[in-house]
Amino acid sequence: MTRNTVPRLKWTMRVRRVVAFSLGIATTVLAAPRPASAVPAFARKYGVRCTVCHEAWPALNDFGRAFRDNGYRMNLGKDEPTATEPAYWPVFAAAQPHFGFDLVKSHGAATETTLERNGQFQSGVSLLGAIGTLGEHASYLVIPVASVNGLTVGFPAAWIRFNNLFDTSWLNVRVGSAEPDLPISRLRDLDLTGVGLGAYAYHTPGSASNFDMASDQPGLEFMGHSRGSRTRYSVSVFNVSGAPEKAAAFNTPGVYGHFTQKVFSDHGALTAIELGAFGSFATWPVGVPGGPVASTGTANASPGQTERKAAVKYGGEVHAWLGPDALPVHAIFTLLQGRDDRALFPGGVQDGVFNGGFLEVIANPALPLVIFGRFDFVRNRDQALPGRARGFNDQTAYGVGVKHTFEFTTRAEYALVVNYSLSQTKQGASDGSDLTHHSLWTGITFAF
Amino acid sequence: MSHELIKHVAMAWMLGSAMCIAPAAADERAGDPRRGAEVYQRYCITCHGERGAGIGEFAAYTTPKPRDFRQGTFKWRSTASGSLPLVSDLERTIRDGVYWTAMPSFYPLREQARRDVIAYIQTFSARWKSDAPGLPLQLAPEPAHTPESVTKGRAVYEKQNCAQCHGDRGTGDGPAAKTLTDDWGNTILPFDLTKGHMKGGTSGADLYRVFMTGLNGTPMPSFVESIAPDEAWDLVHYIQSLSGRQSRSTQKVKP
Numbered sequence: 001m002t003r004n005t006v007p008r009l010k011w012t013m014r015v016r017r018v019v020a021f022s023l024g025i026a027t028t029v030l031a032a033p034r035p036a037s038a039v040p041a042f043a044r045k046y047g048v049r050c051t052v053c054h055e056a057w058p059a060l061n062d063f064g065r066a067f068r069d070n071g072y073r074m075n076l077g078k079d080e081p082t083a084t085e086p087a088y089w090p091v092f093a094a095a096q097p098h099f100g101f102d103l104v105k106s107h108g109a110a111t112e113t114t115l116e117r118n119g120q121f122q123s124g125v126s127l128l129g130a131i132g133t134l135g136e137h138a139s140y141l142v143i144p145v146a147s148v149n150g151l152t153v154g155f156p157a158a159w160i161r162f163n164n165l166f167d168t169s170w171l172n173v174r175v176g177s178a179e180p181d182l183p184i185s186r187l188r189d190l191d192l193t194g195v196g197l198g199a200y201a202y203h204t205p206g207s208a209s210n211f212d213m214a215s216d217q218p219g220l221e222f223m224g225h226s227r228g229s230r231t232r233y234s235v236s237v238f239n240v241s242g243a244p245e246k247a248a249a250f251n252t253p254g255v256y257g258h259f260t261q262k263v264f265s266d267h268g269a270l271t272a273i274e275l276g277a278f279g280s281f282a283t284w285p286v287g288v289p290g291g292p293v294a295s296t297g298t299a300n301a302s303p304g305q306t307e308r309k310a311a312v313k314y315g316g317e318v319h320a321w322l323g324p325d326a327l328p329v330h331a332i333f334t335l336l337q338g339r340d341d342r343a344l345f346p347g348g349v350q351d352g353v354f355n356g357g358f359l360e361v362i363a364n365p366a367l368p369l370v371i372f373g374r375f376d377f378v379r380n381r382d383q384a385l386p387g388r389a390r391g392f393n394d395q396t397a398y399g400v401g402v403k404h405t406f407e408f409t410t411r412a413e414y415a416l417v418v419n420y421s422l423s424q425t426k427q428g429a430s431d432g433s434d435l436t437h438h439s440l441w442t443g444i445t446f447a448f
Numbered sequence: 449m450s451h452e453l454i455k456h457v458a459m460a461w462m463l464g465s466a467m468c469i470a471p472a473a474a475d476e477r478a479g480d481p482r483r484g485a486e487v488y489q490r491y492c493i494t495c496h497g498e499r500g501a502g503i504g505e506f507a508a509y510t511t512p513k514p515r516d517f518r519q520g521t522f523k524w525r526s527t528a529s530g531s532l533p534l535v536s537d538l539e540r541t542i543r544d545g546v547y548w549t550a551m552p553s554f555y556p557l558r559e560q561a562r563r564d565v566i567a568y569i570q571t572f573s574a575r576w577k578s579d580a581p582g583l584p585l586q587l588a589p590e591p592a593h594t595p596e597s598v599t600k601g602r603a604v605y606e607k608q609n610c611a612q613c614h615g616d617r618g619t620g621d622g623p624a625a626k627t628l629t630d631d632w633g634n635t636i637l638p639f640d641l642t643k644g645h646m647k648g649g650t651s652g653a654d655l656y657r658v659f660m661t662g663l664n665g666t667p668m669p670s671f672v673e674s675i676a677p678d679e680a681w682d683l684v685h686y687i688q689s690l691s692g693r694q695s696r697s698t699q700k701v702k703p
Contacts, residue, residue, distance in 0.1 A: 048494055051489075052491050052494075062557060063556045228555045266559075271560075324486055325558055325564070326483070326486035326561065327490075
């Protein structure tokens with residue numbers, strides 16, 4: 001490929017930079033690791049360090065997942081606020097000072113244009129929150145203060161969870177805004193470049209729906225699990241986060257479900273397998289008078305009439321754990337399909353359909369050291385808008401990283417992370433050429 | 449021929465799947481101390497310490513103190529007083545945790561991981577090389593939980609002078625309560641039997657085992673020489689009545 005930087009008008013370059021920078025910020029805000037990723041408040045309360053609950057902080061291991069599924073309780077008589085020292089305060093804080101470098105290029109037939117070359121020191125995600133138990137049967141999370149690179153953001157993270165209703169672990173109800181139970185939690189993603197897990201949020205180009213499966217969704221979650229959380233289910237009913245309001249009394253309803261089953265093995269290097277299935281049905285208003293998104297979107301809605309059309313996603317996952325129990329290699333393969341109703345597309349002639357997924361591997365050769373990598377893909381199958389090539393906006397992403405934790409105690413932890421990702425978007429540039437985005441994240445994450 | 453091939457492939461697949469998924473018999477599996485060291489580093493070290501001395505960074509902030517593995521002294525056993533526990537005893541403690549203490553339930557871990565860490569814990573004390581675990585206590589069948597049994601149990605409680613430590617009403621405030629220490633010199637309080645949930649398990653069998661084998665390293669002795677099996681069950685029923693609990697032999701702790 002020949003490198004040929006094409007001279008352009010100054011204002012055009014500025015606009016592009018602003019757009020690219022805004023996209024970068026938006027991506028960071030939407031995709032950056034967020035609250036509840038690691039909670040030293042629990043470490044202080046129960047006298048454990050992060051390795052007890054985290055396969056590789058912030059990704060949970062079996063113990064941590066069971067702890068979370070139990071409403072962040074050990075269930076051994078020491079969970080309630082009155083069981084802790086009066087001085088104990090269930091507050092935690094985390095931050096990610098780092099150097100970030102982004103290089104965005106478009107690749108025309110004979111040209112390669114640099115759209116963004118941006119490197120700077122940033123404060124990353126900083127947050128202050130509280131999490132714990134209100135009593136024997138109630139847990140909570142509140143994140144009142146959070147920012148991304150110094151910009152205060154409105155994380156709507158607050159919920160209360162009623163545990164073990166009717167004295168069974170098979171019925172727990174969470175009320176509030178929380179991330180649905182995903183194959184890989186975005187909140188607990190090891191990758192800090194903000195690239196990857198794109199299939200969660202993806203919609204075929206032109207869709208009015210902005211539903212992101214991995215965003216906090218305000219509503220109810222019904223969740224249940226067996227002892228040790230080897231069998232689990234989660235059903236969330238919510239208002240789709242970010243949807244235009246004014247649509248109906250129960251605005252833009254959505255539902256998400258997830259079921260997983262884990263089986264241990266005692267032979268060979270394979271120590272456990274988990275299979276899961278998940279799906280979401282998320283509506284989005286069309287024809288909303290004055291609606292911020294839908295008004296630009298729905299060609300098929302009658303004037304002045306409000307309808308809700310659905311974006312559906314469904315898929316399956318396989319987890320495999322290999323090697324030592326305490327230092328495993330964890331591989332996760334997730335495949336999903338998404339289908340947006342054609343009414344969500346202005347001028348749409350058919351439903352928009354895509355296939356997507358990811359393969360992630362987390363290796364833990366030593367307790368302080370984590371190596372991770374992920375391959376992500378999105379492939380459009382049916383474009384809703386006429387004249388679009390089938391592969392328009394197909395996405396591929398690769399990410400690798402190393403995390404070395406310098407110290408983990410029952411009070412705090414801090415780690416060095418070096419993380420690189422490359423994402424490619426077919427015909428993603430404004431001139432219709434392919435787009436590549438290199439992203440480097442190197443810095444410290446700490447929590448206390 | 450092709451049918452034969454398909455049949456053999458199918459059988460091999462089924463056999464392979466069964467081998468992969470089905471756990472081997474528990475007693476046949478030995479722990480690997482090398483793997484156990486990794487498990488210990490991940491889960492146990494903040495309380496039990498690097499060398500198993502029970503002086504990890506959190507030990508100072510918790511009561512009772514974490515077990516010092518160097519003496520080979522363990523509270524929760526099915527074996528005779530003073531003897532080493534069975535691997536299954538240690539496995540039960542790790543699996544279910546110890547209620548009212550900082551020892552959590554590690555049920556979510558694979559059973560082999562628990563066996564591995566037990567093998568590693570056994571490297572901290574030379575006793576595991578010189579002594580063999582004691583024979584497990586044989587539990588008599590549990591009789592019906594009746595008011596008569598509870599009344600008889602109260603008589604056993606008085607006869608064995610349990611109130612000296614646990615108090616007349618079982619609330620852990622007997623005359624000797626404030627004078628007790630464990631083998632490591634730490635102050636130890638008698639258990640409040642009215643709390644409902646016992647430390648060593650929720651079932652009647654768990655309770656039976658405690659006073660028939662004692663709690664090594666603590667002032668709680670074994671009563672196996674002085675209490676007959678039927679009296680032991682009466683005492684179980686009486687203690688359960690103090691908290692309003694019925695016999696729940698099959699109930700398990702949920703982690």
